[in-house]
Amino acid sequence: MDKLHDKESQPSAPARGGGAGKNGDGAERHEAIYRAISDAIIEHQLLPGARLREDALAEVFSVSRTGIRKILQRLALEQLVTLTPRRGASVTRPTASEARDVFAARQLVECGLMPDVARRITPEDVRDLRQMARAERDALGRSEKSRAIKLSAAFHERLGELSGNAALAGFIRQLCSRSSLILAVYGNTGHLGCESHDHDDLVGYLERGEGTNAKAFMQRHLREVEASLAVVEEQAGAPDLHQIFGLGGH
Incomplete structure (x- = not known):
């Protein structure tokens, strides 16, 4: 999976924290983040049922929560993510x-x-x-x-x-x-x-x-x-987003 250390993401990626979020927003950046999350789900790094907190993702990728919300909505349309009122987003758990x-x-x-x-x-x-x-x-x-x-x-x-x-x-x-x-x-x-x-x-x-x-x-x-499918239910704990997306420590 791409770790978002390539030339597409590095030049404009601001430091984390504070008001850095919106400076990292943009169509290309959103597309790269969408691909990273999609790949993490399909490659089983983000397990079914894992919560995808907007604030945590925004901090990891240094983009705004609004941007992350749009990406999660796109993933929900593809049924890779489930959006639940008051609980937020989680990786869809197919049965x-x-x-x-x-x-x-x-x-x-x-x-x-x-x-x-x-x-x-x-x-x-x-x-x-x-x-x-x-x-x-x-x-x-x-x-x-x-x-x-x-x-x-x-x-x-x-x-x-x-x-x-x-x-x-x-x-x-x-x-x-x-x-x-x-x-x-x-x-x-x-x-x-x-x-x-x-x-x-x-x-x-x-x-x-x-x-x-x-x-x-x-x-x-x-x-x-x-x-060929082997349906075995797995329980997902809280994912380490920094480790999964290769974006450094906390």
């Missing part, structure tokens, strides 16, 4: 039941769209999908689990877009966001529950216009991903 529901919904929606994708797909779409699949394999090969999960989600989201059904494509994006957290928390460290060539094989069916075969392959693919 076994939720995991089953999410993958059941993906079976219904994604598999059903494969014939449409097979009819509409273009050579350019095929090239783009193969490039996405290759990037995912490379990330897995480098043990970059967070990046691999995000790339896998992006691949499935792109398939939804290629179906031509904007409403269902939006639903798939939501499901993939929820699946990303489920995979991060309960998935295997070395793979995402499927063979590294699965996405390439699926693209092959779509490229040949074999919608029925693509649908069957997607059904098997999603079943294998779900079967």
